[in-house]
Amino acid sequence: MNTAPIGFFDSGLGGLCIRDAVKKLLPHEDTVYIADSANCPYGNKPAGEIVDLARGHVRTLLGKGCKMVVVACNTATAAAIDTLRAEWPDLPFVGMEPAVKPAALRSKSGVVGVLATQGTFHGRLYRETCARCARKTTVLMCVADEFVQLVERGELDGPRAETVVRAKIEPLLAAGADHLVLGCTHFPHLAPLMTRLVAGRAELVDPSAAVARQAKRLLVARDALNPAGGQMHAFIRTGLKVES
Ligand code: DGL
Numbered sequence: 650m651n652t653a654p655i656g657f658f659d660s661g662l663g664g665l666c667i668r669d670a671v672k673k674l675l676p677h678e679d680t681v682y683i684a685d686s687a688n689c690p691y692g693n694k695p696a697g698e699i700v701d702l703a704r705g706h707v708r709t710l711l712g713k714g715c716k717m718v719v720v721a722c723n724t725a726t727a728a729a730i731d732t733l734r735a736e737w738p739d740l741p742f743v744g745m746e747p748a749v750k751p752a753a754l755r756s757k758s759g760v761v762g763v764l765a766t767q768g769t770f771h772g773r774l775y776r777e778t779c780a781r782c783a784r785k786t787t788v789l790m791c792v793a794d795e796f797v798q799l800v801e802r803g804e805l806d807g808p809r810a811e812t813v814v815r816a817k818i819e820p821l822l823a824a825g826a827d828h829l830v831l832g833c834t835h836f837p838h839l840a841p842l843m844t845r846l847v848a849g850r851a852e853l854v855d856p857s858a859a860v861a862r863q864a865k866r867l868l869v870a871r872d873a874l875n876p877a878g879g880q881m882h883a884f885i886r887t888g889l890k891v892e893s
Contacts, residue, residue: 664721
């Protein structure tokens with residue numbers, strides 16, 4: 650059990666930032682990552698469809714012997730994590746939560762911007778997080794589905810990426826946001842470009858490290874840390890051949 654890998658899935662390459670944060674914090678863990686590029690994007694799919702896809706990924710990861718599943722996708726967490734936890738009660742799951750709380754706590758202007766997909770904004774988790782953690786903060790929502798395509802194409806910079814990113818963040822900054830929450834796991838891949846365009850006017854809030862810490866907490870609580878692995882990192886991309 651301890652030497653079993655940690656499983657991850659996302660609609661594509663976005664969740665690799667979560668996998669990498671876990672690798673950094675837990676260098677002795679092996680990992681299996683599913684990039685569901687054949688079905689990307691998830692952002693505007695009906696929740697029921699995402700639940701079905703998520704179930705399939707969990708089965709694949711269990712087939713690879715995974716001891717834990719990290720849902721490295723905000724949209725899939727919003728749509729499916731309750732169902733997954735109910736259907737696999739003995740399997741530890743780690744999900745994504747938009748980092749509204751740290752942004753609201755640190756904000757001096759009292760305005761924060763959240764960049765995420767439509768699916769994430771429609772989820773119960775997002776509404777509850779805002780209601781719980783940001784009562785005195787103005788939270789501006791920005792659906793930034795276009796960023797997902799940029800990341801899937803590997804277009805992390807350049808004039809076209811700049812135009813797309815600027816069009817989303819400038820209105821948030823103009824409305825006084827001093828923190829921008831990266832509420833989709835694809836978005837940290839655009840952080841260098843965003844940091845340049847934001848030019849000191851706001852802080853980016855990336856939850857990747859916090860998610861890795863939560864994965865560690867769950868493994869420690871189950872006494873399930875791998876003492877000596879970390880050499881095996883498998884990558885499965887749907888729609889393409891299996892790579893490793
Ligand atoms: N990476 C995903 C997320 O965190 C989903 C992006 C998409 O497929 O729309 O929400």
